[in-house]
Amino acid sequence: MARTTLSMPISPQTKEDAIRENVMRAAQHLFQQHGLNNVTLEDVARAIGKGKSTLYYYYKSKEEIFMAVMDREISEVITEVALAVKQAGTAEEKLQAFCATKLRALRKKLALYSLVCSEMFSNAEFGCTMRQRYLQRESKLLKDILAFGMETGEIRALSSQEQEALVFIMLSGLNGLELEMVHNTNNPREQDFAISMLARVMIHGIGA
Structure with a gap:
């Protein structure tokens, strides 16, 4: 039949x-x-x-196809990062999970898209366009971490302006590490240590 x-x-x-x-x-x-x-x-x-x-x-152009491909790749990274953040316990651990998971996922993507990444970062306008496409989602995750930390008492109460500034600082620091991954061959362990330092300073400051 x-x-x-x-x-x-x-x-x-x-x-x-x-x-x-x-x-x-x-x-x-x-x-x-x-x-x-x-x-x-x-x-x-x-x-x-x-x-x-x-x-x-x-699709109107190869750039439009590329954007669609990258959107899917970025969504996979964001999903992986969000899961790692959810599984972490404290605000500091969540910040570390956010940074470490993102860079680890990007290392994998870099291995796949080494030529593309070099082209993107050599074209400031194009790289900025791609970054803006997922910046809002990253910012939302970081603000949720700060809100969690304030709720648990791990972080003091922060104004909206302070939260925006901290998110900007965190993402700017990560952007610098991402650029280093593309243009240099730094030891991943050094980057992981820098991530831990960044998260610790964000939560506790640099005082004794």
């Missing part, structure tokens, strides 16, 4: 989702292998066995 599920019609939305997924997977592989600058829409179309005109129906 024939399997009727094979003949069931696929909704147009499902077909579009499948094509988008194929495009993103093909583009992801090409970006990893050749970098953003050396990949064209023709390359992506050829990789999925479609014409360039088909790609234009879903």
Whole structure:
């Protein structure tokens, strides 16, 4: 008896989702292998066995495809970071988990996207655009950690202005470490120690 599920019609939305997924997977592989600058829409179309005109129906440019790929990669990092923060006990441990998990996840991505990362950070405008796409989500996680610390008494009551400043300082420090990962080959242990110091100073200050 024939399997009727094979003949069931696929909704147009499902077909579009499948094509988008194929495009993103093909583009992801090409970006990893050749970098953003050396990949064209023709390359992506050829990789999925479609014409360039088909790609234009879903994406206007290779940069738009790249943004979609990076959004998914960044979402994976944010999800991993949020889980690590949730599992940590104290505010200091949550800050350490936030920083350490983010940098560890980015190290993995850097290994996959070494060419792309170099291109991104050599183009300040493009790198800033990518950073802004997930900065709000990172800020929300850090503000939640500060709120947790204030609720448990680990952190004194902070004004909204102070919280904004602390989040800015933390993310700026992490951004510096991210740049070091891209441009230098620093020992990860040194970065991990710097993360612990950053979290400790954020919670306890540098007094005796």
